[in-house]
Amino acid sequence: MPRLLGDDFLLPTLGPHTKTYFTAGSIQIQFCKDCGHAQHPPDDLCYACRSRNLEYRTMPGTGRVESVCLVHHPVHPALKTKVPYPIAVISVDGAPGCHVLGNVTGCAPESVVIGDRVRAYFDEVPNPHGGEPLKIPNWARA
Numbered sequence: 300m301p302r303l304l305g306d307d308f309l310l311p312t313l314g315p316h317t318k319t320y321f322t323a324g325s326i327q328i329q330f331c332k333d334c335g336h337a338q339h340p341p342d343d344l345c346y347a348c349r350s351r352n353l354e355y356r357t358m359p360g361t362g363r364v365e366s367v368c369l370v371h372h373p374v375h376p377a378l379k380t381k382v383p384y385p386i387a388v389i390s391v392d393g394a395p396g397c398h399v400l401g402n403v404t405g406c407a408p409e410s411v412v413i414g415d416r417v418r419a420y421f422d423e424v425p426n427p428h429g430g431e432p433l434k435i436p437n438w439a440r441a
C-alpha cells in the first residue's frame with residue numbers, strides 16, 4: 300500500500316530514541332519505572348524526576364485528537380499533490396498527559412476536529428538503511 304504522504308516522502312532516521320516508535324508496529328510510549336511518568340518523545344532521563352530507570356510500554360493504539368491543523372503549503376516537493384492534509388496532536392490512551400503528532404487519514408482532511416477518537420495503523424516500508432522494516436504510525440477515526 301502506498302504511504303499516505305507518498306513513497307518519495309522522507310522517512311525517519313532511526314536512533315536510540317526513535318527506533319522503538321518507528322519499528323514496533325504498535326504505539327510504544329516510554330514510562331518512568333520510578334515515578335510512573337509517561338513521555339514522548341523518549342529520552343535518556345525522565346522529564347519528571349530525572350531517573351534513568353525507563354521502559355517502553357505497549358499502548359492500546361487509540362487516542363483523542365487534542366489539536367489539529369490543515370497543511371495547505373507543500374513543505375517538501377513530494378507533498379505537492381498531497382495537500383491539504385491534517386496533522387493532529389493526539390493524546391494517547393493509556394499514557395496520561397502524553398501526546399504524539401500524526402496524520403489522520405480515511406476521511407476528508409477538513410473534517411478532522413478536536414475530540415475525534417482515533418486508532419493507530421502502520422505503514423510498513425523497507426528501511427532504506429537496511430535492517431528491520433519501518434512501521435510508520437498513522438491514525439484513522441476509531
Ligand SMILES: [Zn+2]
Nearest residue numbers: 331334345348
Ligand atoms: Zn520519573
